[in-house]
Amino acid sequence: MTPSPSLISDLPSTAHHPVEILRFNTCGSVDDGKSTLIGRLLYDSKSIMEDQMEALERSADITGGGEINLANLTDGLRSEREQGITIDVAYRYFATPRRKFIIADTPGHVQYTRNMVTGASTANLSIVLVDARHGVIEQSRRHTYISALLGIPHIIIAVNKMDLVDWSEERFLEIRDQFESFLPRLDVLHDVKFIPISALNGDNVVTTSDKTPWYQGPNLLGHLETVHIASDWNLNNFRLPVQWVNRPENPRDESLHDFRGISGQIAGGIVKKGDHVLVLPSGYKATVKDIWTYGGSIDEAFCPQSVTIQLEEDIDISRGDIVVGIDDLPGVESDLRARVCWMNQKPLTKGRKYFLKQGTQTVQAMVTAIDSKVNFENLKMEPEPAELAVNDIGEVKIKTARSIVYDAYQTNRLTGSFILIEQGTNQTVAAGMLQPPNAAFNPEFTDYTI
Numbered sequence: 001m002t003p004s005p006s007l008i009s010d011l012p013s014t015a016h017h018p019v020e021i022l023r024f025n026t027c028g029s030v031d032d033g034k035s036t037l038i039g040r041l042l043y044d045s046k047s048i049m050e051d052q053m054e055a056l057e058r059s060a061d062i063t064g065g066g067e068i069n070l071a072n073l074t075d076g077l078r079s080e081r082e083q084g085i086t087i088d089v090a091y092r093y094f095a096t097p098r099r100k101f102i103i104a105d106t107p108g109h110v111q112y113t114r115n116m117v118t119g120a121s122t123a124n125l126s127i128v129l130v131d132a133r134h135g136v137i138e139q140s141r142r143h144t145y146i147s148a149l150l151g152i153p154h155i156i157i158a159v160n161k162m163d164l165v166d167w168s169e170e171r172f173l174e175i176r177d178q179f180e181s182f183l184p185r186l187d188v189l190h191d192v193k194f195i196p197i198s199a200l201n202g203d204n205v206v207t208t209s210d211k212t213p214w215y216q217g218p219n220l221l222g223h224l225e226t227v228h229i230a231s232d233w234n235l236n237n238f239r240l241p242v243q244w245v246n247r248p249e250n251p252r253d254e255s256l257h258d259f260r261g262i263s264g265q266i267a268g269g270i271v272k273k274g275d276h277v278l279v280l281p282s283g284y285k286a287t288v289k290d291i292w293t294y295g296g297s298i299d300e301a302f303c304p305q306s307v308t309i310q311l312e313e314d315i316d317i318s319r320g321d322i323v324v325g326i327d328d329l330p331g332v333e334s335d336l337r338a339r340v341c342w343m344n345q346k347p348l349t350k351g352r353k354y355f356l357k358q359g360t361q362t363v364q365a366m367v368t369a370i371d372s373k374v375n376f377e378n379l380k381m382e383p384e385p386a387e388l389a390v391n392d393i394g395e396v397k398i399k400t401a402r403s404i405v406y407d408a409y410q411t412n413r414l415t416g417s418f419i420l421i422e423q424g425t426n427q428t429v430a431a432g433m434l435q436p437p438n439a440a441f442n443p444e445f446t447d448y449t450i
Contacts, residue, residue: 019095022229025104025120027147028129029139033160037129037199038092038105041221044206047094098225110139113391114343117146117431121417124229125154127220132165132196136178142376144179148186149339149393149433151413153232155192158220162212163198169214172196185379191227195220233303234412238269238277238325241359241415242317246308261292261308262317264360267414268407269325271309272300276326279317280405280441285326286311304414320361322405322415330407330415331437336398339409340388344422344429347387348396354429356400358418364401365420371395395435405441409433 026034042048090105104119120126126147130140147155157179165171176194183189195204196212197220203209204219218226246261271277275288290310291301301307309323317323324330342348348367356365372381373394381395388394409416420430 019098019100020229021100021102022125022224022227023102023104023123024125024127024224025106025116025123026127026129027106027116027120027143029131029134029137029143032129032131033199034127034129035090035105037127037158037160037197037205037220038103040199040202040205041103042092042094044202045094045096045221096221096225101224110142110391113142113146114341114431116143117150117341117343120147120150120152121431123147123150123152124232125156125224125227126152127156127158129158129160129199130175132159132161132168132171132175135175138376140179141182141379144183144189145186145374145376145379146341146393148189149341151409151433153191154227154229155189156220156223157192157194158199159194159196160199162196163201163203167196167211169212172215182379193217193223195223234268234414235270235302236268237328237330237407237412238271238275238323239267239303239330239407239412239415240264240271240307240309240323241267241361242319242321242323243360244319245317259310260314261310262323263306263308265306266301266303267359268303268412270300270302271307271325277311277323278326278329278441279315280322280324280330281332281403282316282321283441284313284315284317286313286315288312320359322359322361324405329441330405331439332403332405332441333437334400334403335438336400336404336406337395337435338398338418338432339393339395339435340420340430340432342388342390342392342394342430344427345390346429347389348392348394348430349387350396353423355421355423356398356404356418357421358404358406358434359415361404362421363404364423366399367396368399369397371397396432398432406434406437408436411436 026037028034092103094101104123106116106119128140128144128147130136144155159172159175183192195217196215197204199205203211206219206221208219241264242262243264246263248259271288271291273288273291276285277288278285288309289312291298292308293305350367350369353364353366356363370385370388372383373385373388373392375382385394407415416434418432418434419428420432422429
């Protein structure tokens with residue numbers, strides 16, 4: 001689920017210095033304080049509107065005692081407030097002078113793991129909360145593993161409720177050691193930060209607490225404002241999935257009478273006027289004539305900008321095609337290997353047919369094999385399970401009706417991800433991450449030249 005652009009644009013920024021956007025999610029086990037943490041962030045950063053505050057006060061009677069519950073800023077469903085748990089993903093927005101933030105508050109219960117995957121799928125950073133009293137439990141490992149699986153480059157381990165263990169440095173270090181015993185197995189994680197906090201009282205959330213003189217690192221908001229995310233996008237391999245072919249109807253400007261542009265959001269790399277590109281899967285070669293955005297013509301564009309590009313050649317292109325750079329070509333295959341998070345109550349068994357949606361293309365597909373699934377108790381792969389149950393994560397083989405253009409998920413999260421859709425009901429039943437292709441597309445197999 002993608003947050004509404006209109007809400008993002010409402011956040012403060014300046015014309016000459018656009019503020020960077022950081023997307024992050026909170027995860028962890030039930031009652032670790034995820035919703036309370038977000039409420040504290042919004043409250044202490046003075047990002048709560050007057051009407052939100054009034055609604056918060058009106059909801060106090062639901063939670064009992066007549067006291068304001070900061071968790072209610074994200075737990076909007078009445079059932080969530082009555083039970084004190086998060087069920088659905090809630091998005092919230094706030095800004096500081098340094099950055100804009102889009103927060104996804106995700107559920108902690110095993111039953112709602114699929115909701116956690118949805119909320120974390122577009123995150124730059126993941127905050128894994130741990131109750132200082134309970135330490136690392138299965139859900140802590142599960143959500144850290146999923147964060148790594150989704151390619152989230154930055155992780156914060158927020159050891160919450162430190163006030164309930166008397167701000168013990170020994171307990172904090174013990175939990176850190178528990179995490180570091182299995183983090184090396186998640187070799188894609190390179191930026192992990194441990195912060196002791198009390199979300200309920202606000203210690204080390206927005207302001208640094210004097211109760212942790214033994215902790216010399218930044219508070220939570222300080223780290224969120226300064227963590228480096230500019231290099232998180234893939235800026236090496238140009239990828240432009242075609243959303244539609246832009247032909248203005250009745251243009252007021254006569255110069256646009258013959259205009260034909262290729263529109264979409266750049267999923268990787270940089271494109272410049274004069275660049276040689278390849279259109280896949282057809283293999284047509286072309287040259288970039290011009291690049292357009294809402295502000296007019298520009299000389300170059302980069303991921304994740306939305307653009308319209310004009311090509312020198314008038315070639316056949318349609319939605320579902322992808323324009324790529326000549327160097328570092330993607331794979332074009334129909335036999336795929338992937339890791340999937342199964343989201344449907346009906347188990348996944350091999351031989352079933354689905355629609356596979358990847359980027360702007362949709363094809364029929366069949367799961368031909370289930371190679372393994374994750375055991376979250378020890379984070380090891382169990383070989384050849386008979387099925388994947390709801391919230392299971394496993395490695396599968398998929399055969400598509402026609403070849404698709406893709407990169408490995410670890411190379412590009414946008415062109416390496418997909419969903420499986422059940423035929424007949426149109427329900428999304430799985431989110432998937434593609435493994436590296438067997439071979440890159442070979443342009444020598446085509447006769448089309450510039």
